[in-house]
Amino acid sequence: MSDGSIEMSTLHREGLAPILEDDARDDDALLGSENDLEEASKLVRGEPGIWVWLLVVSAGISGLLFGYDTAIISSALLQLANPPESSPIPALTVAEQSLVTSITSISALISSLCSGPISEYGRKKAILAAAIVFILGAVSQSVAGSVQGLIVGRFIVGLGVGAGSAVVPMYITELSPAHLRSRLNTLNTVFITLGQIVAYLIGYWYSHTPFGWRPMFLLGGVPAAIQIGLLFFLPESPRWLIQHGYVEQATSVLARIYGIKQEASNAADKRMLSHLVRSIERGVRSENELTSTSAKWRSLFGKRGNKRALLISGGLQGFQQLCGFNALMYFSSLIYAMLNFKNPTLTSLSVAATNFTFTLISLILIPKVGKRRLLLYSVPMMALGLLTAAYGFSHLPSHEITGASKTEPPNTTDPSSSFYAYVILFSTTFYVASYASGIGNVPWQQAEFFPMSVRSLGTAIATACNWSSNFIIGETFLGLMERMGAVTTFVLFAVICIIGWVGIYLGYPDTEGMNLEEIEALLSR
Numbered sequence: 001m002s003d004g005s006i007e008m009s010t011l012h013r014e015g016l017a018p019i020l021e022d023d024a025r026d027d028d029a030l031l032g033s034e035n036d037l038e039e040a041s042k043l044v045r046g047e048p049g050i051w052v053w054l055l056v057v058s059a060g061i062s063g064l065l066f067g068y069d070t071a072i073i074s075s076a077l078l079q080l081a082n083p084p085e086s087s088p089i090p091a092l093t094v095a096e097q098s099l100v101t102s103i104t105s106i107s108a109l110i111s112s113l114c115s116g117p118i119s120e121y122g123r124k125k126a127i128l129a130a131a132i133v134f135i136l137g138a139v140s141q142s143v144a145g146s147v148q149g150l151i152v153g154r155f156i157v158g159l160g161v162g163a164g165s166a167v168v169p170m171y172i173t174e175l176s177p178a179h180l181r182s183r184l185n186t187l188n189t190v191f192i193t194l195g196q197i198v199a200y201l202i203g204y205w206y207s208h209t210p211f212g213w214r215p216m217f218l219l220g221g222v223p224a225a226i227q228i229g230l231l232f233f234l235p236e237s238p239r240w241l242i243q244h245g246y247v248e249q250a251t252s253v254l255a256r257i258y259g260i261k262q263e264a265s266n267a268a269d270k271r272m273l274s275h276l277v278r279s280i281e282r283g284v285r286s287e288n289e290l291t292s293t294s295a296k297w298r299s300l301f302g303k304r305g306n307k308r309a310l311l312i313s314g315g316l317q318g319f320q321q322l323c324g325f326n327a328l329m330y331f332s333s334l335i336y337a338m339l340n341f342k343n344p345t346l347t348s349l350s351v352a353a354t355n356f357t358f359t360l361i362s363l364i365l366i367p368k369v370g371k372r373r374l375l376l377y378s379v380p381m382m383a384l385g386l387l388t389a390a391y392g393f394s395h396l397p398s399h400e401i402t403g404a405s406k407t408e409p410p411n412t413t414d415p416s417s418s419f420y421a422y423v424i425l426f427s428t429t430f431y432v433a434s435y436a437s438g439i440g441n442v443p444w445q446q447a448e449f450f451p452m453s454v455r456s457l458g459t460a461i462a463t464a465c466n467w468s469s470n471f472i473i474g475e476t477f478l479g480l481m482e483r484m485g486a487v488t489t490f491v492l493f494a495v496i497c498i499i500g501w502v503g504i505y506l507g508y509p510d511t512e513g514m515n516l517e518e519i520e521a522l523l524s525r
Ligand SMILES: O[C@H]1[C@H](O)[C@@H](O)[C@H](O)[C@@H](O)[C@H]1O
Pocket: 189, 192, 193, 196, 320, 326, 329, 355, 440, 441, 444, 466, 470
């Protein structure tokens, strides 16, 4: 049965109907604390333990690939811009370098928009499709014999990045028990940032090998192949299963997630399970009311709760990129070279390492402090870091980046220059740490804001806001530095942080520990 409806006969077959009917009779009782899945799960919760974490790790490989494929390009470009004589690809011009970098954001933008309809066929299938595309992209990039071939390869890999970035957080959100949801989603960002570190290390490893860019690209296919193997053991999202009438499978997945023994005769356990199923079923019912895509669009842009969800998640995703973090990720070697640091590649590895470390720290902080508070504390720190960096730049003899090959290092015989170079290094590191603690990962928890009926569509649009802003920053950063200078550029990013903070203060709700249905009710108020 895959028409999206749940027949009562199916429920009888599954043996759940009596329990559900019983629950329905007791609805009033359920409206108290039992209506809170979090509370209910505490009553009967065994330990979901390693199983849920393993699921997230398997799905998180898409995050690893996202990080790897977006970061490996900076090391590959260093080689492609200075190829050996025997190279079939002539040295890339600056315009070609920009295109090879940014084409990935464009295809990620396209595929994130298409990920909505694709994930309607199953979250697992969408993750599988992304993994296959990652492999195709890795192979086509590594065998490229021309600039056009490279561009096609980068385009393909971007399709995998975009689809994975939209579907995996949604899968994790739908699979996680309420009390672990934030943490498990942060784990996905930990994977993204780990992928970026791995990319820098592999880039560094192959930096002196002629045509080292080929293995750099090819290695991106390995985790994707592993993920395809692991996908056989991954369950489908219980929400998707219930939506498509597979109540029995959904029940057994939920039982494992919440650490409930399915065959247990324990009434509390059975009640808990049936309650979980019923609560998802409520969401599914609203899904079934919206069968056509146009009805979903109307609901997304027409219903108060959905409009708010879109504004919050899309706004946060846009802000995550417009605050300029990826400018550092992509161009920090260039900035540190301009500041005359001896080994700019290693210095920029410090950006990736700080990003990874503080994303890990936020894994612990988020459940304790809450996402809203963490954002409100960390975003002003980002602004402070940026303004301090601007202050450092203002004391350097030249604070303009005039293109990869034309950097003008500060006068190193002047000791104050190197002092201000360190001011910039420390303040940008501080900025990265503050970014990673909050805005670097919170936006990816967007799926929780959307009710089931418009979740895949809403998530897809919010993710597209991320990729379009990512593209804007990647394309304009060097131009801004060239035309306005580093001081103005960094002050501009600080102003964006302050505007973002005001938006968060006014609009970002505190959803910590709430189940998805409660969040829906909160946003519709
Ligand atoms: O959440 C991730 C993470 O912060 C990455 O480090 C960054 O490169 C991505 O653009 C972002 O979406």
